[in-house]
Amino acid sequence: MIKINNVTMKYKGAHSPAIKDINVDIDRGEFVFLVGPSGCGKSTFIRLLIRELIPTKGKIFIAGHDIANMRRGKVPQLRRNIGCVFQDYKLLPNKTAYENVAFALDVIGKPNRIIRAQVPEVLRLVGLEGKSESYPDELSGGEQQRVSIARAFVNRPAIILADEPTGNLDPATSGDIMSLFNKINRTGTTVLVATHDREMVDNMRKRVLALEGGTLIRDQQRGVYGYEE
Amino acid sequence: MSIRPFYFIKESFKSFSKNWIISMAAITTVTLSLLVLGFFMLVAFTVNNWMNMTERKVEIVVFLNDGVPAESVQSLQSEIMSWNDDVRKVTYVSKDQALERLKKEFKGSDMLSMIEGNPLPASFEISLKDPAKADEIVKRLKGRSEIESIRHDKQTVERLINFTKMARWVGVIFAGLLAFAALVLIANAIRLAIYARRREIAIMRLVGASNWFIRWPFLLEGIIQGLVGAVIAIAILSVIRAAIEDNVKRLLAFLPTGLPSQSYWQLTFALVIAGIMIGAAGSALALRRFLRV
Numbered sequence: 428m429i430k431i432n433n434v435t436m437k438y439k440g441a442h443s444p445a446i447k448d449i450n451v452d453i454d455r456g457e458f459v460f461l462v463g464p465s466g467c468g469k470s471t472f473i474r475l476l477i478r479e480l481i482p483t484k485g486k487i488f489i490a491g492h493d494i495a496n497m498r499r500g501k502v503p504q505l506r507r508n509i510g511c512v513f514q515d516y517k518l519l520p521n522k523t524a525y526e527n528v529a530f531a532l533d534v535i536g537k538p539n540r541i542i543r544a545q546v547p548e549v550l551r552l553v554g555l556e557g558k559s560e561s562y563p564d565e566l567s568g569g570e571q572q573r574v575s576i577a578r579a580f581v582n583r584p585a586i587i588l589a590d591e592p593t594g595n596l597d598p599a600t601s602g603d604i605m606s607l608f609n610k611i612n613r614t615g616t617t618v619l620v621a622t623h624d625r626e627m628v629d630n631m632r633k634r635v636l637a638l639e640g641g642t643l644i645r646d647q648q649r650g651v652y653g654y655e656e
Numbered sequence: 657m658s659i660r661p662f663y664f665i666k667e668s669f670k671s672f673s674k675n676w677i678i679s680m681a682a683i684t685t686v687t688l689s690l691l692v693l694g695f696f697m698l699v700a701f702t703v704n705n706w707m708n709m710t711e712r713k714v715e716i717v718v719f720l721n722d723g724v725p726a727e728s729v730q731s732l733q734s735e736i737m738s739w740n741d742d743v744r745k746v747t748y749v750s751k752d753q754a755l756e757r758l759k760k761e762f763k764g765s766d767m768l769s770m771i772e773g774n775p776l777p778a779s780f781e782i783s784l785k786d787p788a789k790a791d792e793i794v795k796r797l798k799g800r801s802e803i804e805s806i807r808h809d810k811q812t813v814e815r816l817i818n819f820t821k822m823a824r825w826v827g828v829i830f831a832g833l834l835a836f837a838a839l840v841l842i843a844n845a846i847r848l849a850i851y852a853r854r855r856e857i858a859i860m861r862l863v864g865a866s867n868w869f870i871r872w873p874f875l876l877e878g879i880i881q882g883l884v885g886a887v888i889a890i891a892i893l894s895v896i897r898a899a900i901e902d903n904v905k906r907l908l909a910f911l912p913t914g915l916p917s918q919s920y921w922q923l924t925f926a927l928v929i930a931g932i933m934i935g936a937a938g939s940a941l942a943l944r945r946f947l948r949v
Contacts, residue, residue, distance in 0.1 A: 477862070499867070506864035517862070519855055530856075534865035582863070 428586065428617045429453040429476065434485035436471055436641075444483065445471040447641040453619065455585070458612045460628050461621040462652055463638035469621040472638070473590050476619075477509055478502050490585060507535055510579030510587045514594035516571045518563040524550065524574045525559035531578045549581040550574075553607060569600035573607065580611055587611060589620045593627065601627060625652040665876065675848045679881055682841040686885025686934055687892070689834030690927045694893045696827020697926075700820045701919050716793060717807040718780040722751075724802045729778070732802055736782060739796075742789045747781040754779065777804055788817060835934050838885065842878050842938025843945075849877055850946050857947065871947065875939045882935020886928045893927075 431451040437444035446468045453459055461469050474480045475487060478494050487494050494505060518527050525546055532542045550559050553573040563571050572592060579587055589608065593601035605620075605627055612618045622628065628635060628651060635650030636643060645653065720729065729748070736746045749757075754776040784790060794808050850857065860870050897920075 503861075503864040503866045506862060508864075511862050517855070517859060519859065530859065531863040534860045534869060535863060536866075536869070578863070 428455040430488040432486045434482045437483045449643045458618045458633045460635045467638040468641040508584050510584040512579050512589040512592045514591040516575040528578045549577045553577045586617045628652040678845045682845045682881050683885045685838035687888045689838050690889035693831030696823050700823040703820045716782040719777040719804045721804045744783045744785050749779045751778045839938045843942040846939045846942035878935040878939025882931040886931025
């Protein structure tokens with residue numbers, strides 16, 4: 428599903444690369460944690476996958492498409508197949524939970540008929556039935572993150588990428604969010620979660636990719652967080 | 657992607673209502689720019705049109721000596737007519753015809769009773785295709801034995817030509833400067849609109865809205881601003897035109913003033929296109945600078 432070949436990413440003006448010669452293969456339906464301290468290159472890794480950044484060297488394939496050499500006009504198509512979740516939720520404050528999710532379908536030209544069918548369904552899946560008319564500031568952090576996950580998943584993408592999705596949440600709520608990702612993963616969706624939440628990673632025993640200083644230092648099935656504090 | 661013009665138009669108007677002050681500034685500048693352009697073009701057209709009509713009458717009058725044989729007159733006329741790159745028309749006015757004309761012009765005056773016989777010379781009236789060529793034609797004709805004198809209203813013609821040229825240039829330069837200002841103001845209005853909607857744009861990009869889907873509302877907003885500016889300019893211009901035409905007609909009743917309506921519609925059309933172009937260019941500038949999709 429995701430294939431990363433000898434990828435190096437150096438920001439303009441930076442003296443050392445943010446990502447150094449990384450090779451990773453992620454299969455369809457896998458659940459993968461990307462771990463490492465702040466500044467280790469986790470966010471850069473995710474931004475490379477949605478082609479917000481283009482690697483300085485190497486190739487990235489998603490579902491067989493070489494996204495580093497992709498035409499600009501094709502990028503939206505790529506992003507429709509990848510759902511993104513962020514630490515700060517990125518919800519529109521003047522739209523309700525329902526409207527926030529519907530917006531994602533609306534702007535890619537989905538007909539109203541499909542929007543009316545899919546949005547309530549995905550809100551039920553993330554456990555927000557009854558909250559669909561609430562505005563973000565009326566929802567708790569965990570609920571807002573559920574809206575954001577619903578928005579990422581509503582178009583049934585093949586891949587979900589999450590960048591520190593529990594960074595602003597307390598441990599109990601974080602656990603709920605992680606089990607939601609697990610649930611989504613069981614529908615056959617590939618899930619990649621970047622986090623520095625040690626407890627979570629140790630509990631879930633999933634594949635772990637550990638980054639340090641932009642280098643992949645460990646790729647472990649049923650792994651643990653593993654850094655010494 | 658389904659095309660939903662309603663969505664784009666709705667977004668454009670929403671954004672306009674949010675940033676109406678800066679949008680009004682942009683529209684006003686478009687109006688000013690096109691008004692200046694339109695006004696000078698109108699003046700240039702009108703003068704040009706008037707010139708064309710007078711040119712078509714007579715430009716050079718060649719007075720002939722008395723007693724030149726008819727064959728020489730004939731051959732001179734065909735020679736002048738053979739310069740048909742420059743010459744539009746040659747009319748022969750005989751002595752008798754000249755007298756008739758004079759009589760007509762001074763009908764009822766007692767001046768005619770003072771004339772004995774026919775002192776008027778026969779003449780050729782030459783009208784030209786390009787009044788700027790008058791000098792050359794005069795040079796070619798000078799010194800011929802058949803010709804007594806040549807009258808050529810050189811200064812008036814030259815002054816008119818220079819005046820229309822200048823009107824056009826002044827119009828183009830001032831309008832160009834104002835158009836540039838309008839373009840910058842529109843770009844600024846669009847930049848604010850982009851800034852106001854930066855969160856939505858970020859999410860649209862993230863979920864894979866197509867680039868043109870994101871760009872359209874902003875492009876449309878700029879085009880609408882340009883178009884509104886153009887329409888206002890045209891409205892003001894038509895009022896100015898009507899007022900001027902009335903006054904000029906009253907003062908110079910004998911002159912063919914005004915503009916054929918065809919040129920007027922062409923000017924209107926050109927201004928609308930110019931407005932749209934300024935608007936589109938302004939938003940394109942803002943999109944390039946502030947909306948990397």
